[in-house]
Amino acid sequence: MKGDDTMKLDPTIDGPALPEVFDRYGWAPNRVRHTLGVLQVRTEEGEFSLKKTEAPVSKLRLLNRVSEALTEEGYEHLLPFVKTKAGEAFAEMEQGNWYAYPWYGEPLKTGEQISATELISQLARFHRMSHSLVKDEPLEADLSLSSQCERWTKWRSYLPEWRGIADEREFTSPFDRTFKENYDLLDKSFQFSLQGMEKIAAISGGETPRRTLTHRRLHPQNLLVGEEGWRLIDWDDSAVDNPVADIATYLRRFLEVEEREVVDPATLLEAYDKEWTLSGREKKVLALTLACPERPLRLLHTYYQKPRNFEESVAVRRLEEEIDRLQVFQDWIRSEWKPTKPRQAGGKRAEKTGTRSTKSKGTRRRPKAKKQKT
DSSP states (O other), rough: OOSSSOOOOHHHHHHHHHHHHHHHOOOOOOOEEEEETTEEEESOEEEEEEEEEEHHHHHHHHHHHHHHHHTTTOOOOOOOOOOTTOOOSSSEETTTEEEEEOOOOEETTTOOOOHHHHHHHHHHHHHHHHHHTTTTTTGGGSSSSSHHHHHHHHHHHHHHHHHHHHHHHOOOHHHHHHHHHHHHHHHHHHHHHHHHHHHHHHHHHHSOOOOOOSOOOOOGGGGGEETTTTEEEOTOOOOEOOOHHHHHHHHHHOOOOOSSEOOOHHHHHHHHHSSSSHHHHHHHHHHHHHSSSSHHHHHHHHHSSSSOOHHHHHHHHHHHHHHHHHHHHHHHHHHOOOOOOOBBBBOBBBOOOOOOOOOOOTOOOOEEEEOOOO
């Protein structure tokens, strides 16, 4: 369970270093406040967001290069790096690097609406525009399809371990009950994802189909909304990867699961395709990624390995929501992985005798998908 590249501030280390960081930027702050993981720095010249990161210098230079190029071409959803006195987009320090943006807006609030179609269209536009800038950049070793298969195999191995914990409890908790009711669904989903990804990895030699710059941590809290529209921030974990990684994260994070209806994922993917068309192989990889019960597994990990971090009612509600979301994707996943009818003599295809389904008995009813309203 990999963490992000944001560094928590340590007063004993970062306190003495801040005057030098401020000097690198030529700032004489009259107010500094820690909020939402960054320092809000107010100076006579303006207000800035200053952040410490584990992202290496090479990544920060790449991010600045892409940001400048896309902004020049008219992409309006990025904030510009504030330059140091030396003209760098970051301040390289012994205990970590720092970068700054102009202070802008506020994070997207609960209940605040931005068109889901607009968001995924602009994500596609970003992927398309940055593709030519990073296509020759090396792929991080752990982002290959083969590495993905290894991670999923390891994740799946935890399921029986946690099932054992749930079975051995003297008193079954509501969370245990929900987990056990959906165990078959989770296990079969892992099996389907693994078999499909191993097949594609073998065909492609483990390489991802196409490369672009991906954010990798798309989340409502990383969208700032201000007078000039919304901006996407927190690129510390960005990587050169296939766009599928971002699309899957977007659908998992931004697709609201209501009581009976949700936005049809196919509608959003059509909007993405209008900006940058996914190949057939990429759609298959996306289907496998969405079929993988990654987010339910993260909740299970927290509940059974770090039980003090969860209230029971919150844990149950979130697990049910993630299982609902997992099932919402099933129709689209099946459409991309339709079983091929075997040919009979004379060129006719045989009738289908069965279909693949990852839905288990006893699971919650899948909400009905609705078309996105724009």
